[in-house]
Amino acid sequence: MKKTAAILFSMTLLAGVAAGCGGNGNKSGETSSSEASTAASGAPSGAPVTLTVEVFDRGVQGQPDLNNNKWTQYVNEKFGKPNNAIVEFVPVPRSQEVDKLNVLMAANQAPDISFTYDGTLVTRFAKSKGLYTLDELLEQHGQQLKSYLGEKVLSYGKYDGKQVSIPGKRTLLAWNGMFIRKDWLDKLGLPVPTNRDELYETLVAFRDKNPGNVNGVIPWATAAAGMNYTFGNLVQSFWKTMSEEEFVTTTNWLKPGNKEAYQWLNKLYNEKLISPDFALDKTTKQADADVTNGKVGFYAANWDYPMTQKIRVPLKQNAPEANYVPVDTFKNDEGKYLKEVYNENGIFSFIPKSSKNAELAIKYLNWMADPEVMFFLQFGEEGVNHKLVDGIPHGIAQTGENMQMSNLNMDYTVIVNGAELGDTDKNVRTYAAALAAGDKSYEKLATDSYKINTTDGYSSFNYGVPNEANIKYGKTLGDMNKQMIDRLIVAKPAEFDALYDKLVKEYMDAGGKAVQEENVKNYREVTAKQ
Missing domain, CATH: 3.40.190.10 (Periplasmic binding protein-like II)
Structure with missing residues (x-):
């Protein structure tokens, strides 16, 4: 939607x-x-x-x-x-x-x-x-x-x-991001891929030549459907041109090109280009371990994932030469790099x-x-709660009554989600500085990633009214959606077409059709008032 x-x-x-x-x-x-x-x-x-x-x-x-x-x-x-x-x-x-x-x-x-x-x-x-x-x-x-x-x-x-x-x-509106081992590319003399075909060739090279010389190289780290290690931007790059109504209201499973997207992922799985046991990784624990152990060439996750301490600290210890850079590889037929971003509201x-x-x-x-007022509530006193570096507040960890119980005191600053310094560039730099903790290379990684992952971004349509069918069937459909993705990717290539059609029919019969029909109804009512 x-x-x-x-x-x-x-x-x-x-x-x-987020x-x-x-x-x-x-x-x-x-x-x-x-x-x-x-x-x-x-x-x-x-x-x-x-x-x-x-x-x-x-x-x-x-x-x-x-x-x-x-x-x-x-x-x-x-x-x-x-x-x-x-x-x-x-x-x-x-x-x-x-x-x-x-x-x-x-x-x-x-x-x-x-x-x-x-x-x-x-x-x-x-x-x-x-x-x-x-x-x-x-x-x-x-x-x-x-x-x-x-x-x-x-x-x-x-x-x-x-x-x-x-x-x-x-x-800050960026959501998903994609990252590739630049050091591996350099060893192989390969450029940063800019489309699906180039990415495929790169993944094959990672598999066959193992530039990191690691045991169990994984060209593309993936995990079971969830917030991290998703396929979203890839799938969207396969979608064909649609009217606004069709794009907004049609379930993704019926969007033109969606079937081809999962068929491509099925091909990658069967050619051992993505994590072999991704469907068993329900918490991303295995994918995280693979990345931080230096086994992974490419992955998609939150736009700031490689900058987080969860990833960068163990990666630095296990593979100090590893250098992940943000990349845009999923270009659609219109030459755009479609990617979902957050809505402007929190x-x-x-x-x-x-x-x-x-x-x-x-x-x-x-x-x-x-x-x-907003600056004080978010950053506190200079020299106590933060220090200014090139005009950007860097946080100073506190305990006791000076402590902030949520990031940027977001629970006490409910009219804003994220740092507010007046413009997006300063907001990104503030976030990047906090992530980087003094490491300038990570600051640049963060700012580059944000820029890439808001290019050609789209946000969800604001219906303004609840979809009652989705309230009724949403949980069931959500569970089915995850199972469908896993089954389609690991299926035998010869069985893919029939399985896709079968699963989509079951999905629509289980409430998908009702949700879609209400989407159409609500969309037309909203747009008629505009």
Whole structure:
């Protein structure tokens, strides 16, 4: 369900730089004023109002009180006092956040500002009229917030044409990446491959000539279907030209060219060019070991994977000569290197209808959009929480109340996902610096990878409404999808065609057809309003 579009975070800063609802009787769209009175001068007076704000409890070892630390003290000093308010943070276990939110919403006890990464959950709350609509509040008290997020990001928080949540702005959009052993290429006198045919020849050379002189060379490391070691960019390069509606609504299994993509992967498997036991590697543990032991020539994973300590530290120890570089090899018939990237939105913040402080809640989120506020919440004090190197903040690990419990304090900066220094280049450099930890070569690897892996990127289509068939059949289809990929890749070549057709029919009969038909219906309804 994709829409073609050209679009351009433990360590303190590491990864920044991926039910019925009750109400209080208010009508949808009605705004709520803070209980604090306002003096003629506009300064709040009277008893302070308590604004409750959700915060994830990630169970970080040694973490301070999530409601009383350097960051919450800053919030109450800089926002609370001027607004005659006390900002109280309500911890919710990260691993149970959806279940906990359902319980809190049903009991009318959810924090004034609640959040979740589950967009479908927000839509359900809105559909059952459990959320404030925020258009008027944003207009009156959220101009700075609106300006920072922009219309595109805000559009992901709309339901039935109304703003029901505030999506966080995702500052880095790259997702998948591909990496190849440049040192192996150099030994063989081969160029960096730029298309599928060149990659195939390179994989054959890796298999036959074993430039690393390793026991059990693996030309292309793969693992069972999952987030890492995926085939996504390859498969997309086989897809033929489609209308926007066909591209967005059609299940991948029926997209023209998809069958040929898996047939090519089947060929690679049968020619021993990809991990022989990939289907048994459900956690990527084996693929990780193969990479870090210096056995692998090429692999696809998260765009920052070779820069992470999980990979680079053992790789440096086991194969110090190894030099992975990002590569773009999957070019389609139109000469583009299609790859999926993240949508511009991150976490969804919303105000439950049970809240009596909706106006104050929007003021709080609007205050957070101040660049000075956002910088402090993300990076803290210079010399204490970070040091500046060429204008880029490098994190200084902390304990006690100075400690950040999430990357870049993302649980306290819900309007942004990722480092925010004003432009993408600085954001990437900040992330790269955190990954590199002083190693300039890894900084360059990160910046090069980000650039490559946002080229010709597309993000998923924003329907704005849930696909009820997908809610019903999604789990079943997801499990089937993984099994289908594994079976098709390891099948005997002569049996591939019949097996593909058989499995796709079973998939469509198990709910795939219903999901696709609802996609078409929803797509046409959304685009008709545009």
